Amino acid sequence: xxxxxxxxxxxxxxxxxxxxxxxxxxxxxxxxxxxxxxxxxxxxxxxxxxxxxxxxxxxxxxxxxxxxxxxxxxxxxxxxxxxxxxxxxxxxxxxxxxxxxxxxxxxxxxxxxxxxxxxxxxxxxxxxxxxxxxxxxxxxxxxxxxxxxxxxxxxxxxxxxxxxxxxxxxxxxxxxxxxxxxxxxxxxxxxxxxxxxxxxxxxxxxxxxxxxxxxxxxxxxxxxxxxxxxxxxxxxxxxxxxxxxx
Amino acid sequence: xxxxxxxxxxxxxxxxxxxxxxxxxxxxxxxxxxxxxxxxxxxxxxxxxxxxxxxxxxxxxxxxxxxxxxxxxxxxxxxxxxxxxxxxxxxxxxxxxxxxxxxxxxxxxxxxxxxxxxxxxxxxxxxxxxxxxxxxxxxxxxxxxxxxxxxxxxxxxxxxxxxxxxxxxxxxxxxxxxxxxxxx
Numbered sequence: 534x535x536x537x538x539x540x541x542x543x544x545x546x547x548x549x550x551x552x553x554x555x556x557x558x559x560x561x562x563x564x565x566x567x568x569x570x571x572x573x574x575x576x577x578x579x580x581x582x583x584x585x586x587x588x589x590x591x592x593x594x595x596x597x598x599x600x601x602x603x604x605x606x607x608x609x610x611x612x613x614x615x616x617x618x619x620x621x622x623x624x625x626x627x628x629x630x631x632x633x634x635x636x637x638x639x640x641x642x643x644x645x646x647x648x649x650x651x652x653x654x655x656x657x658x659x660x661x662x663x664x665x666x667x668x669x670x671x672x673x674x675x676x677x678x679x680x681x682x683x684x685x686x687x688x689x690x691x692x693x694x695x696x697x698x699x700x701x702x703x704x705x706x707x708x709x710x711x712x713x714x715x716x717x718x719x720x721x722x723x724x725x726x727x728x729x730x731x732x733x734x735x736x737x738x739x740x741x742x743x744x745x746x747x748x749x750x751x752x753x754x755x756x757x758x759x760x761x762x763x764x765x766x767x768x769x770x771x772x773x774x775x776x777x778x779x
Numbered sequence: 780x781x782x783x784x785x786x787x788x789x790x791x792x793x794x795x796x797x798x799x800x801x802x803x804x805x806x807x808x809x810x811x812x813x814x815x816x817x818x819x820x821x822x823x824x825x826x827x828x829x830x831x832x833x834x835x836x837x838x839x840x841x842x843x844x845x846x847x848x849x850x851x852x853x854x855x856x857x858x859x860x861x862x863x864x865x866x867x868x869x870x871x872x873x874x875x876x877x878x879x880x881x882x883x884x885x886x887x888x889x890x891x892x893x894x895x896x897x898x899x900x901x902x903x904x905x906x907x908x909x910x911x912x913x914x915x916x917x918x919x920x921x922x923x924x925x926x927x928x929x930x931x932x933x934x935x936x937x938x939x940x941x942x943x944x945x946x947x948x949x950x951x952x953x954x955x956x957x958x959x960x961x962x963x
Contacts, residue, residue, distance in 0.1 A: 611799060
C-alpha cells in the first residue's frame with residue numbers, strides 16, 4: 534500500500550471559486566489565470582460571481598483619487614503621437630567608457646556557455662552543430678562595430694554587432710530576463726520612422742540572434758528593444774526597455 | 780433609426796481617425812484620473828508620469844480595441860493605466876510580470892451597472908470598514924498586482940490565510956456594496 538498526500542477533494546468549480554478573487558483583482562499568477570480560463574467554461578454558474586468581483590475591482594479603481602499630472606506631460610504626449618510609430622520615451626544614451634569591455638564580457642560569457650552546452654548536449658548532433666555554428670559566428674561578429682543597448686540605471690541590456698555591408702545585425706545578451714509565454718522581445722530600428730528587425734526570446738538567461746533587417750540599417754540612427762505580445766507588433770506598443778545609438 | 784454616438788464614442792472615433800485635438804481632449808478629461816491611478820500604484824512622480832504617458836500612447840495606438848459595449852471609456856482607461864503601472868512597478872523591481880489577466884478578458888466580465896453606479900464614495904467607506912488585514916491584502920493584490928504567494932511572502936503569513944483574507948474582504952465588500960448576503 535502506498536501512502537499519498539492527497540489534496541483535499543475539491544470540485545473544479547470550487548477550485549474556480551477559490552481562484553476568482555485574485556483573478557478579478559488582476560493579481561493572479563500566470564498558472565492561476567490559465568486555470569481560471571480553463572475552468573470558466575466548465576462552471577457557467579460561477580461566472581456571475583466573477584462578474585461581481587470584477588465589478589468591485591472596478592469600483593475600487595474608481596475610488597482612486599485623481600491627481601493633477603505634471604506640467605508638460607500633455608505636450609510630450611502630443612509630440613510623441615506626431616512622430617509616426619515612435620516609441621513613447623527615448624532615453625538619451627550617454628558615453629560609457631567601459632562599454633566595450635562589457636560587450637566583450639557578455640559575448641565571452643555566451644561563448645563559454647556554448648562550450649558548456651556542447652559538453653552537456655554532446656549526444657545531439659544537430660544541437661552540437663548549431664552551437665558550433667554559433668561559436669564561429671560569435672568569433673566573426675566580434676570583429677564588427679558594436680552598439681550597446683542601455684536600459685534602466687545605465688545597465689547594458691544587450692550588445693548588437695552591426696555589419697553595414699551585409700546589412701546584418703547580431704544581438705547578444707546575458708542580461709535580459711525570460712518573458713512569460715505571451716510576450717516576446719522585439720528589436721527595432723529607429724530613425725525618422727520605426728522598423729521591426731525581429732522578435733527574439735531568452736533561453737537560460739541568454740540570447741544570441743542574427744538578424745537580416747528588411748530595411749537598410751544605415752537609414753536609421755538608433756536601435757531599441759521593447760517587450761511586445763507574442764509574435765511581435767507592427768510598431769512598438771511599450772516603452773523601449775533599452776536603446777542604443779547606431 | 781440609428782442611435783446617436785455617445786460623447787465618449789465620438790471622441791474615440793476621432794482618435795481612431797488620428798485627430799490630435801481629440802487626443803488632447805481625452806487627456807484633459809482623463810489625465811488626472813490616469814495619473815492618479817499610476818501614482819497610487821507606483822508612489823513616485825517620475826514613474827507615474829512615464830506610466831501615464833505609456834497608458835495614453837496605448838490608447839492612441841490601440842483605440843480600435845475599445846468597445847463601448849464592454850464598459851465606459853473611464854473603465855477602460857483605468858484598467859489600462861492600472862496594469863501599465865503594475866507592469867512598470869514589476870520592471871522597477873526587476874520582477875517578471877506574473878499576471879496574465881488580459882484587459883479584454885477582464886472587461887468581458889464587467890457588468891454594465893458598474894459604470895452606472897454612482898456610489899463610489901460609499902464603496903470607499905465600505906473599504907475603510909474592512910478589518911485592517913483584509914483591506915491590506917486586497918490593496919496589495921489590487922494596487923501592486925501581488926499574487927497570493929507574493930503577499931504571503933511579503934507579510935510572512937501562510938498563503939491559506941492570505942487567500943482567506945482576500946476572499947472574505949471581497950465578499951464583505953460585495954455584501955455591503957452590492958447588497959448581498961455574505962457567503963462565509
